[in-house]
Amino acid sequence: MKTNISELRKKFGITQEELAEKAGVTRQTIISLEAGRYNPSLLLAHKISMVLKQKHIEDVFVIK
Amino acid sequence: MIGKKEWFKRRKYAGWGLMPATWQGWVYTLIMISPLVVMSLTQVNEIILGAIVVWFVIFSVDMADIMIHVPKDERDSLHEAIAERNALWVILAVLATGVAFELAQNVAQGKEAFVDPVIIIAIIAGLIAKAATNYWLDKNN
Numbered sequence: 431m432k433t434n435i436s437e438l439r440k441k442f443g444i445t446q447e448e449l450a451e452k453a454g455v456t457r458q459t460i461i462s463l464e465a466g467r468y469n470p471s472l473l474l475a476h477k478i479s480m481v482l483k484q485k486h487i488e489d490v491f492v493i494k
Numbered sequence: 495m496i497g498k499k500e501w502f503k504r505r506k507y508a509g510w511g512l513m514p515a516t517w518q519g520w521v522y523t524l525i526m527i528s529p530l531v532v533m534s535l536t537q538v539n540e541i542i543l544g545a546i547v548v549w550f551v552i553f554s555v556d557m558a559d560i561m562i563h564v565p566k567d568e569r570d571s572l573h574e575a576i577a578e579r580n581a582l583w584v585i586l587a588v589l590a591t592g593v594a595f596e597l598a599q600n601v602a603q604g605k606e607a608f609v610d611p612v613i614i615i616a617i618i619a620g621l622i623a624k625a626a627t628n629y630w631l632d633k634n635n
Contacts, residue, residue, distance in 0.1 A: 455567035462569060471568050 432492045436464045438482040452481045496556045497522045499563045526553045
């Protein structure tokens, strides 16, 4: 799965640590998500999309 | 409860249980194991031994509580589950090979075919735990 987390994070000036805290996960999980190594649960994808102010999950997570 | 979950992290690379993540965690661990030092350095009477047993019961319950509540996100939980499953399969494979080898050796030497009942009990207990877990997960998840 490809994600736009890194780009959106930079756009809103959020660090990996801040995003991790707001989404209730570790920074390591954010790193794995950004690298496309980890497929999140629907709940986590939803939380991250909300933190990154995106209405649609597919704007953040793109199935390749 | 005595310890705080934030003081510890999941032990990943050196066994099971918890590992101190902060200086408070290290202090807690040192205090917890201090009776062992006392026991090894001095001669303990029944009263001190009783106190040490109570000490360990209290800290064991506290540690169990911390282990349940230690912060873990979904990726950590997934990794833990896969690692534990792999560890269990390796343990089972080694146990089964060992038991088969001992049985074969005993039979070859004309001895009675004997398997340590503790091993059988451990496997049955694991079987029950797996069935109970699957039952609970099917009902609630």
